[in-house]
Each structure stands twice: as structure tokens, then as C-alpha cells.
Amino acid sequence: MHALLSTARVANVPSVVSNVWVGVVLGIVMRVYAEEWIPSAPWVPAGFLAVAGVLLYIGGNFFNDWMDHKWDAEHRPERALPRGLFPTRLYAALAVCLMGAGVTVAGAVNLRSGMVAGGIVFWIIVYTVWHKRSAWAVVPMGMCRALLPVMGFLALLPKVDSISMVIMISPVACGLFAYIMGLSLSARYESMAKPPMRVGVMSRGLLLMTAVFLALGNRIFSLDRLASIWGVLPYLVWTGCCLRFWRKPVPKLVSGLLAGIPLVDWMVLLPVAATFAGNPREGAWHLAIVSFAIPPLAFVSALLLQRLAPAT
Template sequence: MSGQPTPSRARALLASLRIPNAPSVLSNAWFGYMLGCFYLGDRTGASTELPLVIIAGLCLYFAGNLANDWFDRKWDATHRPERALPAGLFQPIYYLLTAAILAASGLAAAASVNLPTLGSGVAILVLIGIYTWLHKRTRWAVLPMGLCRAGLYLMGACAAMPDVWLEEAVNSLRGSSTATSGMVFTPVDALRLLWFFTTHALGVLIYIAGLSLAARYESTEHPPHGMVLLSRAMLLLPLAAMSCWWMSWYPLPTLVGLVPFAIWLSLSLTRFRSPVPKFVSALLAGIPLIDFISCVPLAISLAAPDLRFVEQPLLVATVTIPLVAFALGRLLQRVAPAT
């Protein structure tokens, strides 16, 4: 490739990267980080770990998309000839090498935070490989794809861990009172973190699975009625998985957090229902709104009682970033397709 890329090549590359979905990756990593702050650390502001984990998540996401297009290039030549590789806009080796560089960069960024963050990044990369290998072979490949999203939350939470988290967690479990950072991490904290993380990640995973089923079957001439109903039920799950019992001591804020997602899902199932690419793009844009459901009570839980909420910028960002990510994702869908 020589010279500057033409606009058509630039747009094709952005489409290969699935650039409209990048804001949702940021939102996922951000929520994971804030959840980790609440349960594993005592953070009053964003530190260098936060941008590093976001960079790691974006690099791994872009690497997976490029690797997916490289792996599917022969299938795309028949079914998606408008994509960059079958259209001859780029050489396949370019995508493969760029994917490898991005993957290495993502793991390097994760490793610079701490070992658990690196472990999460490696797990995401393995899941990307599994999905890339299986996604044209079985509908169950949606599970590793959804687990990649769950891995972003885990990676964000790991980035918020203090350097001595493991030592103090082990001491706490042994009943030792020795601690060096002032962190109080009990088995109850661990169970709460696991429960809240699982409900949120499960809601996102099943939403993505429902999205994938909707894309698969609604593009057919006569979609199976049972599969359509199943996909609808899976899309609705976040309304139940993260309802007022997500943080039972803050039921009203959680219910408030449900409103934007419920409105957008209703629009996606009606106004944006067809054509199918428009429907799928709308559903993809809604992923940060699932984060917003849990971010509202989480921010209130983190708020210092002696300060006004607007005086705590990290908490303001906690509730605004998912909304900004949603809006930015929709805006970027005008630049390149999300699928």
C-alpha cells in the first residue's frame, strides 16, 4: 500500500474496526473500573490505570475485528463482497499484522497496570480466538463473544485493585488484621462484588446473544417464531437482571437508570426494526445504556455525604460516560457501519 488512503479505503478500514462500537468498549471498561473502585480500592479520582485499561480494551477489540475479517475473507468474498478485503482495498496480510500489533499493544497496556489486568486481557484474547474460529460454524459462538464483553468489566475492575490487594485479601480470609493500605476487604465484600459483577455481565452477555440471534434469523425470509421470541426475551433481560435488587438499598436510582435503556429498546424494536442492519446497529448502540442502569446507583454509593454530587467529578463522569458513549456510538454509525 502506497500513498495516503482514499476516503473509500479509510471508511472501509473504520468499518473493519467496527469503530461505532468503540464507545461501548470504553463504557464497559469504565464501569468495571468504577465497580472495582467501590469494592476493592479507595480511589478519589481517576489515575493512570484507567486510561491504560481503556487503551487495552480498545486495542483488543480492534484486533479481534481485524482478525475476524481476515479469517472470514473467503466467506465474505461470496456473502459480503463490499467489505475491505474481498473488495481488494487492502492486502490480507495487512489486517493480520495489524491485528497482531494491536493485540500485543493491548496486552502491554494491561500488563503495565497489574498482573490481574494482564490475566483478564489474555482471557479476552483467547475468547476472541475461540469466537473467530467458531462463529461461522455454530450459533453458540455468541457465548465467547459475550464473554469478551464481560471480560472488559473484569479487566476494568482489576485495574482498580490496589497493588497490595491480593496480600490483604488473603490476610483477611485467614483472619489476620495486618494491612498496609487501609483497605478492608472481607469475604462478604468478595461475594457482593461477585454477585453484582455477575448480574451485570450476565445481562450484557445475554443481551448480545439476543442481538446475535435477532440478526441471524430476522434476515431470513421466514424466521422461526420461537427463535424470534427467544431473541426478544434475551434483549429484555437487562431490564430484569439489573432492576431494583441490583443494589437493594438504592432501588429508586436503579429504576431511574432503567428508563433510557427501556426507551431505546422500544425504539429499536419498532422504529428501527427494519432493515436488519439498521436494527442490529441500533441494538449495538444500546450497550452503554445497560451500563447506565448500574452506574446510577453505583455513583450514589460512592458519593461523599459531605459534598454535593456535582463537586465529585469522577462520580458525575460515572453517570454521564455511558450516555455520552451511546450518543457517540450513534454519531459514528453515520461514518461507518457498526456490523
């Protein structure tokens, strides 16, 4: 069981749910602008999309370990497949079934979300095939995360009648993309005896750009300004501590940054919560509470789950 949980990277599952919820909430904000308020909060589609995101994430991890089993046999013999705990074909079958189920569940919400889920599968495959060959594999890895809020956003839009409506989610997607690229570069080069200085500067620059992108997104959606300022503080404090105090060993740094993914979401969800809290419409207060609570709960859950199985 521990081997399966490690393969699934179960400690990162809460952040997947948080990423999807950001998109769902911003889709609801767009409905408010279009004066198409949903009286009862869309918990059912949000739940389906969260399940779809988790299935895609876990399926991608099984696919990654299946693809790497020969390399792991030489370099990481402690992993499940090199130890002979499971047949390799089982991992391949689980990967196909889980990712196929993820696309199906997302498609059951609507066609647009299903298409984005298919795009996530595409980038999972690109990353898995490429990641041992080039440092540029951080790009498809970032795309996998960046599309999670897009999947939630397109599910809740009143309609997609112009590219501008889709572009509105791009600052949030770009913020996650930059964060995952910065995290991945840190993981790839921090283990070197003398990592290139330019890579360290680039990694930290990307992590800083994450906050810039999210601030831009908050401005586009006209979210509460004071809450936007407060929302960035937990992210900056946690990321700064990871880079300053927990750089070594590298797995500790990577695990800390992975646990911090929901804090990226909180930079949006905290001002969203403040905005909904002042809305008198039915269901707005519930949306405010959930939006406020999900990121810190996902953050704490990730840290607790890392005691059960490694995040990386």
C-alpha cells in the same frame, strides 16, 4: 480510510470505554466498603484499561475480517479485503499487534487485568473460528463483552482474597453477556423470511434478563434505589423502539442495539453517580459526574460515528 474505520467498527468503540468504566467504578465501590478510599480518582489506570479494551476490540475485528476474507470474497465482495484495498497479511499483522498491545497495556495496570485481557483474546479467537459454523457462536461473542467490566473491576479491587469479591461483578458481566447474545440472535435470525418463533422469544427474553441482572447487581452493591429505577428507563425505551419500530432492515436493528450498549452500563452508573454524589470524600463528586456522563455520551457518539462508518 473509510474501509479501515469500517473494519475497526469504530462506531462501537465508545461502548467499549463505557463497559470498562463500569468495572473500574465498581472496583472503587469495593474500596469504599473496604475503607480504602482513593483520594485522587484513578484516572490513569482507568485510561490505560480503556485503551486496552479498545485495542482488543479493534484487533479482534481485524482478525475476524482476515479470517473471513475468503467467505467475504464470495458473499460480501464490497468489503475491504475482497476489493483488494489491502493485503490480507496486513490485517493479520494488525490483529496480532493490536491484541498483543491490548494485553500488554492491561498487564501494565496489574497482573489480574492482564490475565482477563488474555481471556478476552481467547474468546475472540474462539468466536472468529466458530462463528460461521454455528449459531452458538453468540456465546463467545458475549464473553468478549462480559469480560470488559471484569478487567476494570479486578484492577481496582483492594485485594482478591475470596471468590465472593469476584462474584460481585458477575451480575454486570451476565447482563452484558445476555444483551450481546440477545442482540446477536436478533441479527442472525431477523434476516430470515420466517425466523423461528422460539428464537425471537429467546432473544427478547435475553434482552429483558439484562435489566434483571443489572438490578440484582445494584442490590448487591447497595446502590441508590430510586436512581436504579430511573436508570433502567432509557434502556427499556431504546430497546423497545429498536425491536418495535426499527426491526427492518436488519442492519438498522443491529446498529440500534449496538448503539444501546452504553445504556446497559447506565443502569449501573446512574445509581453509582447518585451514591457518590452524596459522599463527602475528596474526589467523590468527580466520580459521580463522570459516571453519570459517560453512558449518554458514548450512546450519542455511537449514533454519530455510525454516520461515518457502519457499526456492523
